[in-house]
Structures are given as C-alpha cells and as structure tokens.
Amino acid sequence: MLKYLKQIFTPLFLLIIIITSNQILAQNLETKIDSLITIEFNDKNGPGGVFMVAKNGKTIYQKAFGKSNLELDIDLTSENVFQLGSMTKQFTAIAILMLEEQGKLTVADPISKYIPDYPSGDKITIHHLLTHTSGIKDFTKMKSLRDISQKEMTPKMMTDFFKNEPVDFIPGEKFEYNNSGYFLLGYIIEIVSGETFENFIKKHIFEKVGMKQSYYASDRQVINKRAYGYQKKESGYVNKTIINFSIPFSSGSLMSTADDMLKWQNALNQNSLLSAKSIKKAFNKYKLNNGEEFTYGYGWHIKEIKGTPIREHGGSIFGFKTMAVYIPSEDIYVIGLSNCDCHSPTQITKDIATLALDNLRK
Numbered sequence: 001m002l003k004y005l006k007q008i009f010t011p012l013f014l015l016i017i018i019i020t021s022n023q024i025l026a027q028n029l030e031t032k033i034d035s036l037i038t039i040e041f042n043d044k045n046g047p048g049g050v051f052m053v054a055k056n057g058k059t060i061y062q063k064a065f066g067k068s069n070l071e072l073d074i075d076l077t078s079e080n081v082f083q084l085g086s087m088t089k090q091f092t093a094i095a096i097l098m099l100e101e102q103g104k105l106t107v108a109d110p111i112s113k114y115i116p117d118y119p120s121g122d123k124i125t126i127h128h129l130l131t132h133t134s135g136i137k138d139f140t141k142m143k144s145l146r147d148i149s150q151k152e153m154t155p156k157m158m159t160d161f162f163k164n165e166p167v168d169f170i171p172g173e174k175f176e177y178n179n180s181g182y183f184l185l186g187y188i189i190e191i192v193s194g195e196t197f198e199n200f201i202k203k204h205i206f207e208k209v210g211m212k213q214s215y216y217a218s219d220r221q222v223i224n225k226r227a228y229g230y231q232k233k234e235s236g237y238v239n240k241t242i243i244n245f246s247i248p249f250s251s252g253s254l255m256s257t258a259d260d261m262l263k264w265q266n267a268l269n270q271n272s273l274l275s276a277k278s279i280k281k282a283f284n285k286y287k288l289n290n291g292e293e294f295t296y297g298y299g300w301h302i303k304e305i306k307g308t309p310i311r312e313h314g315g316s317i318f319g320f321k322t323m324a325v326y327i328p329s330e331d332i333y334v335i336g337l338s339n340c341d342c343h344s345p346t347q348i349t350k351d352i353a354t355l356a357l358d359n360l361r362k
Contacts, residue, residue: 029359033061036351040343041065046237047230047340048076052258053352054333055360057266062258068227068339070237080227081255082337083217085315087322088254089182091201091264093130093282093299094273095189098204101278104192107298114188118163126188128171129181130298131286135173136180137165145247153246155187155197172289175296179251186250197250209267211260217245217253225257229319232342240319240341252317258335265326265333283311283328305354314346323349332356 033053041048048066052059064076099105105114107130112121128134139145139162148161162180169176186197193200198216206214215223219242229240245253256264267273282298295302300311308329315322323346324335334353336345 029355030061032355032359033352034063036348036355037063037065040345040348041338046070047228047338047343049336049338049343049345050076050078050080050082050227050258051336051345051349051352052078052262052334053356054262054265055356056331057262057269059259059262060360066339068225070228070230076227076339077225078258079213079225080337080339081213081215081223081225081257082227082322082339083229083315083317083320084254084256084322085248085252085317085320086179087261087313087315087324088248088250088252090282090299090313091205091254092182092185092189092197092250094268094279095197095200095205096126096130096185097274097278097281097298099189099192101274105188107281111184111188114191115159115184118159118184120167124171126185127286129185131294131296132175132178132181133172133286133288133294134178134181135167135169135171135176136178136184137162137168138176138178139180139183149243149247151246152244155183155190155249158183158247158249159187170289174288175294179248182251183249189250201254205264205273209263209272211256211263214254214256214260217255219245223255226255227320227337227339230340230342231319232340237340243318248317252315258337261324261335262333265324269331305350305357308357310353312350316341316344321345325349325353327353327357330357330361332360 037051043066046066050064053061062078064078066076068074068076068080100107107127109126110122111118111124115121124134189197189200230237231240284297285293285295285302287293300313303310303312308327310325310327312325319341321338321341321344326333334349334356336349338345
C-alpha cells in the first residue's frame with residue numbers, strides 16, 4: 001500500500017514543485033519588469049505607456065501605466081490604440097515583398113520603372129529604398145516641411161516636394177536612415193497594386209491577420225479606445241502637434257495596439273503573409289557597395305542581445321514613441337508603446353528583452 005501511495009504522490013509532488021517554481025519565476029520576472037518601467041513611467045496622472053512580453057506567441061506580461069486622456073482623466077489600458085510612427089516601415093516592407101511574390105515587381109527594379117521622372121531613378125532600386133541606402137534627401141530634415149505639414153498631400157505632390165533635393169550620397173554607398181525612401185515605397189505600392197496604401201494594408205494585412213484595432217492614422221476618425229498623444233513643455237503636458245498623415249504616409253502613419261502587434265509578429269512567424277523564402281529577405285543583413293555589412297534588413301534593424309540575434313524597430317511621431325524587440329531563437333516578443341513623446345520606451349523595451357532572454361531562455 002505504501003509503495004502504491006509513493007507511486008502516486010511522488011510524481012504529483014514533483015508536479016507541484018514545478019508549478020510552484022514556475023509561478024515564483026513568473027512573479028519575480030513581473031516584479032523586475034515593473035521596476036524597469038516605473039523608473040521612466042512614474043507619473044500616474046500623466047500620459048504613460050503599455051508594455052507587453054510574449055513567449056511562444058502567448059502573452060506572459062502586459063500592463064498599462066498612466067493616462068490615455070488627461071482631460072477626461074482616463075487610465076490607459078492594454079487595449080488602447082497608439083500611433084506607431086516608424087514601426088509602420090515593417091508593414092510597408094512586407095507589402096513590397098508580397099507584391100514581389102505576386103510577380104508585380106522585384107526589389108532589384110529601378111524606381112524609374114514606376115516613377116519615370118524621378119531624378120537618377122534608374123540608379124536607385126527598391127532594395128536601396130528598403131535598406132536606407134538610396135542617398136535620397138530625408139524630407140523630415142527639410143526646413144520647408146513646416147510649410148506643408150498640415151496640408152493634404154498626394155503621394156505625387158509629396159514626392160515632388162523632395163525629389164529635386166541634392167542627394168546625400170550615391171546609392172549603396174552608405175546606410176543612413178531615411179523616411180523619404182519608405183514614402184516612395186508606399187507610392188510604388190499604390191502604383192503597382194492599383195489600391196491606396198491605406199486600403200492595401202487594411203485589406204491584405206490587417207484583415208488577413210485579424211488586426212481589428214489597427215488603422216491608418218487619423219485625427220478626425222472616431223477610433224475606439226484611442227490613446228491621445230501628448231508632448232511636455234515647461235508649463236506641463238500639452239496636446240500633440242497636429243500634422244496631416246499624408247506627410248509621413250507609408251513611413252509612419254499606422255496605428256495599432258500591443259495585442260494586434262503580437263498578432264502581426266505571429267503572422268510573420270507562421271508565414272501567413274509570405275513564403276519562408278520571401279520573408280527571409282526582410283531579416284537578412286545586407287552589404288554596401290564596398291562590401292561592408294550593415295545591420296538593417298527590410299523594415300527591421302538586425303542586431304544582437306548578448307550574442308543572440310534579434311530584430312528590432314522603434315517609432316517616433318508627434319505625441320507618441322514606440323519600440324519592439326523580437327528574439328527569434330526564443331520566440332520572445334517585447335513591445336512598448338508610449339502616448340507622450342517625452343517618454344521613450346526604447347531602452348526600457350531593450351532592457352525587458354534582455355531580462356526575458358535571461359529568464360525565459362529554453
């Protein structure tokens with residue numbers, strides 16, 4: 001009888017120990033993450049942020065800090081919709097690869113094939129635009145941008161705004177982060193697909209992936225659970241500066257939630273939008289004309305944490321800052337979304353990713 005009881009209770013006891021150990025590990029990780037976040041996001045009555053950690057496609061940590069609307073004194077929740085800023089670029093890059101897979105373009109194509117009047121367009125390829133190696137002047141660095149920042153601009157009008165600026169370097173000579181290149185990619189998506197960039201992303205990515213709380217940004221549209229954007233001046237918090245979203249366009253005009261961004265990451269992992277062969281292009285490192293390798297793929301920085309390869313990208317647009325890190329070998333995804341451009345989630349998100357890697361490594 002005693003032997004029988006031992007056979008039953010020994011495995012049960014071990015199971016209890018494992019479950020208890022996992023619970024303690026999870027609680028310790030949660031406490032450590034909280035401590036990292038509250039160093040920067042420590043004003044309960046100001047704008048804040050949402051942070052999430054996922055492992056194997058499942059959320060294991062998700063919390064909101066601060067307010068989504070200061071005027072109405074409404075707390076942020078994990079369901080709030082944030083402007084993504086330059087995290088938009090990964091959607092633009094994947095859309096280009098989707099069109100390539102459909103045989104409608106190739107990344108080796110010169111942009112003159114689609115925009116015939118673009119200066120030296122026969123020397124600049126779609127690949128150059130994707131990798132920030134085109135040398136085109138970044139429109140966000142042009143002083144005259146303030147003159148048009150609140151105007152509704154068509155892609156052609158915006159292209160004409162910056163296309164005749166002197167180039168910074170010849171295509172492929174160096175890597176220099178560039179919003180103009182990703183704007184042109186959105187223009188090419190429209191020309192090739194016959195759809196607006198907004199509709200293409202909505203129909204072929206958001207709806208297909210099930211990202212029901214993701215949008216092309218608008219200050220006029222009523223968006224359920226919108227997080228309002230803020231900036232901080234000497235006098236205190238103020239509502240964000242208004243811009244027309246036809247300006248950032250495909251380089252920075254999308255909105256989403258932490259949950260929807262996890263759906264996006266899972267869809268990439270599952271090859272729901274592209275074949276494994278095609279999507280690999282987004283996560284490769286590439287080389288300059290002189291053979292030097294640089295750490296950017298198509299829409300993602302390709303870097304490392306403690307020798308472990310990661311993919312990361314942030315975003316910044318008036319009133320919002322964002323950051324996400326993905327660790328492929330461990331299937332760990334970390335994202336931070338802030339609704340004040342006075343609070344950057346960049347380093348915190350990286351620190352959380354390092355913490356998650358240390359605690360959740362297989």
